[in-house]
Every structure is written in structure tokens, then in C-alpha cells.
Amino acid sequence: MSQQSRHVVVTGAAGLVGSAIARTLRAAGCSVVGVDRLPSPDTSVVADLRDPAAWSRALSGAEAVVHTAALHAPHVGVRPDEEFREINVGATRDLLDASSAAGVRRFVYTSSTSVYGYALEPVDEAVWVTEDVACRPRDIYDETKLAAEDLVLSAAGAMSTVCLRIARCFPEPPAVQARHRLYRGVDIADVTEAHLLAVLGPHEAAGVLNIAGPYPWRVEDRGQLRHDPAALITRRAPEVAAGFGRHGWALPTSIDRVYVSARARAVLGYRPRHGVTALMAEARTAG
Template sequence: MRILLTGSSGWLGRYLAPMLREAGHQVVGLDVAPGPDTRIVGSVANRALIDRVMFSHGIEGVIHAAALHKPDIVRYPRQAFVDVNVTGTLNLLEAAVAAGADRFVFTSTTSLMITQAIRDETADEAVWLDEASGPLKPRNIYGVTKRSAEELCRLVHGETGLPVIVLRTSRFFPEDDDTHRDLSGENMKANEFLNRRLTVEDCARAHIVALDRAPAIRFRTYVVSAPTPFARSDVAQLKQDAPAVIARLFPDAAELYASRNWHLPRHIGRVYDAGAIERDLRFRCATDFAAILAALREGAPLPFEHDATYVSPKE
């Protein structure tokens, strides 16, 4: 199948393109920055370019991973987010319909589910987040535009029947968090596998499964994150004493962390539940918190990417 992959030079794109080829697809990569898997350098906001690419390459399916992201807020005006994340998505959806493509996968974000109150952790217990969570009140232009793009996906599917799967991915960026400095980058990433992170490899695999199943599913939104070890009944204790919950589930976690001078989270304010994609698509991330501890136990390399110096190719 001939697949248009937007964001092909980005962090996710560099993993997705080879996996798509391994699955037997022909990949046409499009990105604003050059890259080894980018055939067309240009913006999704350029409708004439999108139409030309879609028809000249006989595109049969689209994975739309290109976007301006949360760290870009300090570099770009709000209008740029609207142009790329909203108009660009509409361009691709309409061009896909016109070209007769039969599947569309949209890379969204769990960030749009996080209100300011959730981010500030004002609740007395951890907030359990899945596809039914709401009302959605994104707290910045990134979340607002990704939410708007999701609604365009819903609208175009409803009007045309184009099969669309929206993947709300949790964190998989390799660089350090730009707002938290209390822990080392690796320590923080390891902690997040408890409740809000996945590997970039698992993220890419989820997209390929979604691409394959989209015609059968027709339209669905899925949270994509490493499977949490917690249950909904843990939410009160997670907020008050997360190490106690972790110790119950992973008795040697504190000792393994101490061997690297790492720290477990004292409180956990949110948990992403990726159960729906596992039930519907039979997709489960391969790397979870247990895999992190296994690597520490065996003295093996950590099973996730960390690069404090990573900079997006577009910059």
C-alpha cells in the first residue's frame, strides 16, 4: 500500500518509516525538514502541495504525524499552530477523500486531556484518564489545535465515511522535560512508565496496527501509553503515598532505584488507561515499568531512548 507519512523526518517518523516498509508498504515521506525518509520537503499547510502529492503518488492511506508540539510554543506564534495542526490536518483529510484513500491515522496527544486543574494536581486522588474522560479543556494552543484537529477527523469521517483512527499518544520524546528539573531525565522517564509514557518504538507499532485496522474500525479514538500496573482502586493512595502502591506491586523497586541514586515518585496525580486499544486492536506496548525494573535488575541498557541534546530537525 502507498502511504503518505507526514512528519517523516521527526522523532516518530524516523521509526515509523522503516517499520512501514518492513510491513510491505511504500512510504512517501513529507516534512518541512529534509531527512533520510523524506521524499517531499514542504508543509502540510500548503494545500496545493498536498493535493499534488496525494494524486501524483497514488496515495492509498495516510499517517499524519506532523505537528507543532508543546515545546514549540516558545518558538512559534499561535497562528502557526493553527496553520500546521488544524489547517494542515483538514488539507490532508480532504485530499485523502478526493484521492480515494481508504484509511487515515492521526497522531494526537494525551496532552489535550490535561486541564490546568489536572496539571496542578488539585484533586485529592489521582485522575484516571481514558477515552471517555472530559470535559476536555486543553490548557495551551498545542492542546487546543490538536483537539480541533481531532474534531475535523470526526467531521470528515461522518460526512464522507473515510476510516479514521485517532491516537492520543502519551510522552515518547527523547529530550529532557522542559518544565521539570527535580530528577534526572532518565529517572523521570522511568517513573513515567508507571502512568504516562511509552517508547517511540511502541508508538510507531501502534500506528501500524491502527493503519491496518482502520477500515474495520471506521472511527475511534484511542489512548496509547504503556500499560499501567495500577487499578482504579489505587487512585486515592497514589496521590497520598505512591511509593507504598509501587512497593506492593514491585517489592524490589526502591532498592533497584537506590542503586542508581534514582527516586520513585512520591505522588502520582494522573494515570492514562490504554485498555481500549488493547481490547479493540489487540495492541499492547511491549515496554512497561516492569521492563524498566528488569533492565535495572540485570544491569542491561534501559529499554527507552534518552537524549538530553535532541533538537527537532525542523529547528
């Protein structure tokens, strides 16, 4: 897609991920229409996605759609399962139909590494989570995100569609965030960069792609990651072990999975930059 005045619709524009993507796309020269049921500085159209009449005109002339709006892991057990199905699955179906009818060329769906579900539970070594690991949803969130992925993938044809399974990027206390940044977390800046590549990159990405990292591990590290990650971290990345010590953060005693973004690297040119080392440097500056 050319860099000139692209019109991109971002759903969930009032949320953590959607607002960051909307701002990044604007900074890249796109004309962004943010849709959300909540007003915010990045919401242009306040509408519930379950009501297509309220938002479908926003798609007129759009070249790409980034669909981040969803009920999310923190809503599990708080909001009825039926609402998860309506928003995460039903509204995604309506959005795909309307996007296809409006002549949208790229549809980027923000999915989650959570869809791997029970497959993330290790037996005797850390799970090496590539996209080839079969998903085994644990809850209504996983189930509906995976059902939406199926719809998105089935809609590929007239428009290109891709599902970005993003790792955890919630704001969390620095010690927790640092531990997560070793194997299951990702910085919001790397998440937005992946979406930018999917919308504007020269290649139309397809299928599902993990968006995580960067992590310093190799597949042969799985056993030690599970049983003695501190020794491995100290040997492989002594500056990281020293940084944890300086901050008074405990190193993990066991690592259960590692999200692998090699496919996104190959397909999108995804190069995450904000790993644990960057996080520690930021914490040092802030402190």
C-alpha cells in the same frame, strides 16, 4: 487492509514519531512516502503542509495516511499562536480533503494525551484518564490538537479515521523516563506498534484512543497513587521498587494521573510491552 504493497503517506516523517512510524511501516512491507518540511532519510517529499500544491500528488494511490506533523508542546510560547492554527488545524483540514479526494481508506491522526489539559489536575486522587474524561485544553497546543481531532472525526465516512492520543515519548534522562513510565509515559516502540495496528490491522478503528503504558495500576489505586505511590509500588511491583533503588532513582512522591489504554487494547489489540521493567532492563544492559 491487505499486507501487500500498501502505499502509505506519513507526514512529519523527519520527526521523532513520524520517522519511527515510517521505518516500522517500511519494515512491514509498505511503500512509504514521507512528507516533511525538513529533509531527512525518511522524507521523500520536502514540502510545507500549508502549501497543498507542494504535497498533494504524494497522495495519489495512497491507501492510508498517518498524520504526525504538527507544532508541538515545546513550541508553545516560542511560535505564534496563528502558526499553530495554520499548521495543526488548517493543514490538517487540507490533508483530510485531499486524502478523501484521493480515495484514501484509512486516516490515522497522531494526537496527544495533552488534550485533556486541566482535566489532568487531580483533586484528592490520581485522575483515571480514559477517553471519557472531558478535555479542557490548557494552551494553544492542546487547543489546536483537539480542533484537529474534531476535523478528523468529522471526516469519517468515505474513509475510516482514528485519533491516537499518544502519551509522552520524548527522550529524557533515565530517572525521569522511568518515573514517567509508571503512569504517563510510553515507549516510542509501543507508539509505532499502535500506528501499525491502526494502518494495517484487520479492524478499521474509529474515534479517539489513548496510547500509553503499560502500567500496573487498578482504578481503586487512585487515592494511594496520589498520596503514597512509593508504598504501593513496593507492594504491587517490588522488582520495580528494587530497580529504582539499584539505579539510585527516586520513586515518585505523588502520581497525579494514569493514562488508560483499555479502549485501544479492545479496539486495536494494542498491547504495550516496553514499560518501566523493560526500561530498567535496558538501562542495566547499557550501564
